[in-house]
Amino acid sequence: MPSSVVGQTPSLTTFLKSLKQNDIENSIELFISLLKRRQIKNSRPCAIATTHLLLRVVAEPKRKWDAQKLIARVRHVGRRLIAAQPREMAVGNIVRRVLGVIREVAERDEDPLTDSEISGSASPITGEFQRPALPTRFSEFSPLHGAAAMPHNMHSGRPGTADSMAMEFGGTPQRPALLSTNASYAGQGPPGTSLFSILQHPQGRSPMATPPPGTQSPVTGPSPSRRAIAGEIPEKLDIKAEVIDGIKELQDELDVVDNQIAESALDHIHSNEIILTHTSSQTVQKFLLTDARKRKFTLFHAEAYPNNHEATHATILNGAQGEDDSDERWKPLTSLGITVILIPDTAVFALMSRINKVILAPHAVLANGSLIAAAGASTIALAAKTHHVPVVVLSGVYKLSPVYPFDTDELIEYGDPSKVVPFEEAEFTDKVDIVNPLYDWVDCDLVDLYITNLGGHAPSYLYRIVADHYRMEDIDLNAKQDAVVKKG
Amino acid sequence: MAPKARKTGEPLEAKETLQAVIIADSYEDRFLPFTLERPRCLLTLANMPLIEYTCEWLASVGVEEVFVCSGNHTDQVETYLNNSRWTKDTSPFSLEVVRSTSTSVGDAMRDLDQKGLMKGDFICVYGDVIANIPFDAALKAHRARREKSKNAIMTMVLREAGDYHRTKDQHHRRCFVIDPETDRCIHYEQVRPRTSPRLNIPEEVLKDHVEIDMREDLIDCGIDIYTPDALAQWSDSFDWKLPRQDFVHGVLQDFETFGRTIHTYIVNEGYAARVNTLRAYDATTKDVVSRWAFPYCPDTNILADQSYQLQKGNLYKEDGVVLARSSTVSHRSVLGKATSIGEGSVITNSIIGRRCVIGRRVRVENAYIWDDARVGDDTVIETAVIANEASIGKKCHVKRGALVSYGVRIADGVTVEENTRITRFKRKRGYDNNEVCQGVTDPKVVGEGGEGFRLDLDEDEEYMYEAMLAGAQELNVTTDGDGISDFESGDEEDEYAHSREPTSRSGSFTSIASDESGETKRDHAKFHREASDSIFDGLQREQDPDHIQLELQAQRLTENAEDNQIRRAVAVAFSRRIANLIEGGRTAKEAVATAILPNQRLIKACVKEAGEQAEFLLFLQTDLVHRAQGSKVLLHVAFVLAGEDMVDGDGLEMWWEDPRSVATEELKKVRAETQPVVDQMAGESEDDDDEEEESDDE
Numbered sequence A: 001m002p003s004s005v006v007g008q009t010p011s012l013t014t015f016l017k018s019l020k021q022n023d024i025e026n027s028i029e030l031f032i033s034l035l036k037r038r039q040i041k042n043s044r045p046c047a048i049a050t051t052h053l054l055l056r057v058v059a060e061p062k063r064k065w066d067a068q069k070l071i072a073r074v075r076h077v078g079r080r081l082i083a084a085q086p087r088e089m090a091v092g093n094i095v096r097r098v099l100g101v102i103r104e105v106a107e108r109d110e111d112p113l114t115d116s117e118i119s120g121s122a123s124p125i126t127g128e129f130q131r132p133a134l135p136t137r138f139s140e141f142s143p144l145h146g147a148a149a150m151p152h153n154m155h156s157g158r159p160g161t162a163d164s165m166a167m168e169f170g171g172t173p174q175r176p177a178l179l180s181t182n183a184s185y186a187g188q189g190p191p192g193t194s195l196f197s198i199l200q201h202p203q204g205r206s207p208m209a210t211p212p213p214g215t216q217s218p219v220t221g222p223s224p225s226r227r228a229i230a231g232e233i234p235e236k237l238d239i240k241a242e243v244i245d246g247i248k249e250l251q252d253e254l255d256v257v258d259n260q261i262a263e264s265a266l267d268h269i270h271s272n273e274i275i276l277t278h279t280s281s282q283t284v285q286k287f288l289l290t291d292a293r294k295r296k297f298t299l300f301h302a303e304a305y306p307n308n309h310e311a312t313h314a315t316i317l318n319g320a321q322g323e324d325d326s327d328e329r330w331k332p333l334t335s336l337g338i339t340v341i342l343i344p345d346t347a348v349f350a351l352m353s354r355i356n357k358v359i360l361a362p363h364a365v366l367a368n369g370s371l372i373a374a375a376g377a378s379t380i381a382l383a384a385k386t387h388h389v390p391v392v393v394l395s396g397v398y399k400l401s402p403v404y405p406f407d408t409d410e411l412i413e414y415g416d417p418s419k420v421v422p423f424e425e426a427e428f429t430d431k432v433d434i435v436n437p438l439y440d441w442v443d444c445d446l447v448d449l450y451i452t453n454l455g456g457h458a459p460s461y462l463y464r465i466v467a468d469h470y471r472m473e474d475i476d477l478n479a480k481q482d483a484v485v486k487k488g
Numbered sequence B: 001m002a003p004k005a006r007k008t009g010e011p012l013e014a015k016e017t018l019q020a021v022i023i024a025d026s027y028e029d030r031f032l033p034f035t036l037e038r039p040r041c042l043l044t045l046a047n048m049p050l051i052e053y054t055c056e057w058l059a060s061v062g063v064e065e066v067f068v069c070s071g072n073h074t075d076q077v078e079t080y081l082n083n084s085r086w087t088k089d090t091s092p093f094s095l096e097v098v099r100s101t102s103t104s105v106g107d108a109m110r111d112l113d114q115k116g117l118m119k120g121d122f123i124c125v126y127g128d129v130i131a132n133i134p135f136d137a138a139l140k141a142h143r144a145r146r147e148k149s150k151n152a153i154m155t156m157v158l159r160e161a162g163d164y165h166r167t168k169d170q171h172h173r174r175c176f177v178i179d180p181e182t183d184r185c186i187h188y189e190q191v192r193p194r195t196s197p198r199l200n201i202p203e204e205v206l207k208d209h210v211e212i213d214m215r216e217d218l219i220d221c222g223i224d225i226y227t228p229d230a231l232a233q234w235s236d237s238f239d240w241k242l243p244r245q246d247f248v249h250g251v252l253q254d255f256e257t258f259g260r261t262i263h264t265y266i267v268n269e270g271y272a273a274r275v276n277t278l279r280a281y282d283a284t285t286k287d288v289v290s291r292w293a294f295p296y297c298p299d300t301n302i303l304a305d306q307s308y309q310l311q312k313g314n315l316y317k318e319d320g321v322v323l324a325r326s327s328t329v330s331h332r333s334v335l336g337k338a339t340s341i342g343e344g345s346v347i348t349n350s351i352i353g354r355r356c357v358i359g360r361r362v363r364v365e366n367a368y369i370w371d372d373a374r375v376g377d378d379t380v381i382e383t384a385v386i387a388n389e390a391s392i393g394k395k396c397h398v399k400r401g402a403l404v405s406y407g408v409r410i411a412d413g414v415t416v417e418e419n420t421r422i423t424r425f426k427r428k429r430g431y432d433n434n435e436v437c438q439g440v441t442d443p444k445v446v447g448e449g450g451e452g453f454r455l456d457l458d459e460d461e462e463y464m465y466e467a468m469l470a471g472a473q474e475l476n477v478t479t480d481g482d483g484i485s486d487f488e489s490g491d492e493e494d495e496y497a498h499s500r501e502p503t504s505r506s507g508s509f510t511s512i513a514s515d516e517s518g519e520t521k522r523d524h525a526k527f528h529r530e531a532s533d534s535i536f537d538g539l540q541r542e543q544d545p546d547h548i549q550l551e552l553q554a555q556r557l558t559e560n561a562e563d564n565q566i567r568r569a570v571a572v573a574f575s576r577r578i579a580n581l582i583e584g585g586r587t588a589k590e591a592v593a594t595a596i597l598p599n600q601r602l603i604k605a606c607v608k609e610a611g612e613q614a615e616f617l618l619f620l621q622t623d624l625v626h627r628a629q630g631s632k633v634l635l636h637v638a639f640v641l642a643g644e645d646m647v648d649g650d651g652l653e654m655w656w657e658d659p660r661s662v663a664t665e666e667l668k669k670v671r672a673e674t675q676p677v678v679d680q681m682a683g684e685s686e687d688d689d690d691e692e693e694e695s696d697d698e
Helices: A012-021 A024-036 A043-058 A067-084 A089-110 A124-129 A165-169 A172-188 A192-200 A224-232 A239-263 A282-292 A309-318 A345-352 A377-386 A426-431 A459-469 A477-487 B010-015 B050-061 B074-083 B105-115 B136-148 B203-208 B228-236 B243-253 B278-289 B459-478 B492-500 B506-513 B518-540 B545-559 B563-583 B588-606 B610-624 B630-643 B649-657 B665-672 B675-697
Strands: A274-278 A298-302 A339-343 A357-360 A362-365 A371-374 A391-394 A439-442 A449-452 A455-457 B019-023 B065-070 B094-099 B122-126 B129-131 B152-160 B173-179 B184-191 B213-215 B218-226 B261-267 B272-274 B309-311 B315-317 B333-335 B346-348 B363-365 B380-382 B421-423 B425-427 B436-438
Touching: A012 A024, A012 A043, A024 A043, A024 A067, A043 A067, A043 A089, A043 A239, A067 A089, A067 A239, A067 A477, A089 A239, A089 A362, A089 A459, A089 A477, A239 A282, A274 A282, A274 A345, A274 A377, A282 A357, A282 A391, A298 A309, A298 A345, A309 A339, A339 A345, A345 A377, A357 A377, A371 A377, A377 A391, A377 A439, A449 A459, A455 A459, B019 B050, B019 B105, B050 B065, B050 B074, B050 B122, B050 B129, B065 B074, B065 B105, B074 B094, B094 B105, B105 B228, B105 B243, B129 B218, B129 B278, B136 B152, B136 B218, B136 B261, B152 B228, B152 B243, B152 B272, B173 B218, B173 B261, B184 B203, B184 B243, B218 B228, B218 B243, B218 B272, B228 B243, B243 B261, B243 B518, B272 B278, B333 B346, B518 B545, B518 B563, B518 B588, B545 B563, B545 B588, B563 B588, B563 B610, B563 B630, B588 B610, B588 B630, B610 B630, B610 B649, B610 B665, B630 B649, B630 B665, B630 B675, B649 B675
Parallel strands: A274 A298, A274 A357, A298 A339, A357 A391, A391 A449, B019 B065, B019 B122, B065 B094, B152 B261, B315 B333, B346 B363, B363 B380
Antiparallel strands: A362 A371, A371 A439, A449 A455, B122 B218, B129 B272, B152 B218, B173 B184, B173 B213, B184 B261, B309 B315, B425 B436
């Protein structure tokens, strides 16, 4: 749809295109204004744009980075981006992940001998970030049910990722090395980890099989073999190149994240279940489509009026479309023989007693396991709680933010009231304050399971993934600046 | 007409740079006294200059080149823009300030055309537009039309707004007649305030279009898509000033001749409005604060140094606001950086700028207080605008509709009456001269120790002033006491439109013209309407008098009209032209000179004998009864006609003695001032005789 238009209005697509021509400062400013104007919005486009932008920042030509300089630079850019639209938390998440990559490279650079792949035992600091590429999904650990374990060749069987890095890194040959890393890590990890893992999974799986704390999405962790090669190169690592590789891996993660989540669909949705979902989400659509190929279920789709109902209707009618850069389209669920019933958000409570599972897509997930999702999600989650219906949240790790919510009001954006009451209804709008919150806050108590590209997790476990993906130093980008200043 | 390589098709078109023109000068006085010192586009709305909203919207639309046309206060506009992010390397578009000495939108457009800056179709907006509407569809529709026909020279973007909307201009209701099939605007008129709505839709319009929409529910947000052809149209017509009343009206009238069309694009999502009156300022601010213009709300922090945060009830606070514990700031307010509010003060529904100091126990309601203003203890401010650095003393009362300009100081205990405009500067004499000088402080208005005086609108602006009061009264009836009524300000366009109503006068003529009846009467009325319209148009576009004459002749032959009808048409056309010049800001004398002197031949052609001359004057007199400054005009006309020998003494005398010229009180009143001319002329003709005799003697 947008491609047929004159192509003047800036959007994610034009931004990505312009990145190649514009110089870096221009691109940063452009991204900031696009964020402010909400011309790039929602987590995925924001994340994609941020990775591309940071890639440009790092790859800035004619510039030699040392690690500290690079960190300072990325932080600086990150702060500006976050200030532009603090409620798009994916931006901050990506910035922090990139910072993590830089630090990791820097640490390796400083002391190449402690590299875990070479020494075989990681120091706690470096080890945390030299995550092994784990071959399996963790969806089988879902507390909801004990499904059969993933087939081993899941990677290669993944649809639509032929060109992805996953193929490059996800192959089996690297696996043997991992086990040792895992083991060594488990030994050094916090003592509570294994016990925690046991409690975490009521099925009583063996600790070995629980997601190790060092879990990261498989594609993001640089492969051990590459590591080894990198480590063998004497002294100076090319920081720039290494970081660029890291960011590219991040981009690949964004590419495949939906597919990875969708892979676990069969474990969660069973024949003849009645599912309720809300708003149009690419992730949820893929998830359901994957399942629909094998099974029949009934879907209730709450339309998310007034901010997202049009997209929802389009999704039901024509299938999902990529959020902004839509080159691929999927068939609607109905074409696979699934009964889809569109309901208004208000009917959710009445129907909840018949529903087996609620699937939500968040806008952002916070460190304590609570989430921010399109307005209406809170109602659904509360209704589900009342009826003891499990709530499953599908979220890529990139949506997982290290921010802990102190003031939940601040996180919610208020949109244009004309969606609620049309502008023409002047008599009315003159006298009444109309608010249109775009997001809802859903507390962690109301969520039963998170499915990320790493697998399934209980909300209470998310803090651990946060710890794995983000460095402590980077969690507060502003505060750290002070610390750096003090140090300097 | 335009050198356009349209045929190459889509891909080339996409590459075309999208250009935009911002008309930064309003060429109006509705924001007096603020616009004395600062251009309108730099006034702040919700603590951000208006032009920022406009630029931001243009950037969001994907414009790549912007030209800012500025007449007045160009330096300030330029300085501001040079320091803003729009001229930095990172700006999404290139921006150039076009300096010109224009005194109207028309001048600015002609200037642009001359400079040849516009390469293709472009967006034309005012520097006071606030919009967030998506524009792709409008542009696409426009381009599709252009592909089909080169005559589609302009697209107006209009926002649907229902019958009554605070943001819609209630004063001059703009009425668009649109063919819904082609979105073509086929007729445009402004309905005068306080009159029962009545449109004069030409017959052809009804004949040619199967379906027409007559819409009065549209906000004219001043966003147009122009083509180079449209620009050329401006250049062709030297006296067009206003984009709607002159340009749209003119082009539509010439449709029969040139076939050029103007289209509309009606938007029904998003926000678009123009801040062109104080009332609109009030309404738009409310819209921005209640997030209708999302994402252009204070908490988006569009400017890099802003740090607004939204709190419950649409209350926006920037960092570093100091609120006393016992103060109350209630909903729909905006507080700028480093503003402090004293104990026990109550702020409701108000915008307060940066670094303001509000004293203790102050009550501020629906007010706009700009940066660095000070308000003393126990003061009450209601629905007023307090400009930058103004200071209000203790125990003052600023009443509704008061406007306190930059740097004015109001001493303790003073009451500022309703609708007072207080300023420190005034415009130097001479209307076109925009220099300002400091006025003399009037202690009666600002109190002892204060600074500033009351700005009384001078003679030329009298109409506006009247319009303001009248508007306020009317609005008080409809929207009872919500405060905004006082923000009504006058409007010159409006008066102007009045003078263009083509047929309203014709009725009064039948009484004196002749005793016609039935069909002939109607025929005559029709001829009169058409002829006078075409002459008037010719005059307005300053066509060659021979040309006008030719056209008139043709019309006369087709309608088989009599001579006296032609005289009547000419008289009325001149009278209208003069009235319109006067409303354009000329004095009666200038107007008469501009209208008549170049077109002497036209008058001479239809008045030859004394009897005809008398009749011509009579027609003129009758028409001038309704016009502004009619008596003055008549005086000058008589003077000029006599001076240039278009009318001789006999003709004047015959007219003067004609019983029809004193038939009513009004007629008498109008001609009263002309008495001396007639006396003199009568005397002169005798003198002439004497002189001739004398010369004969020699």
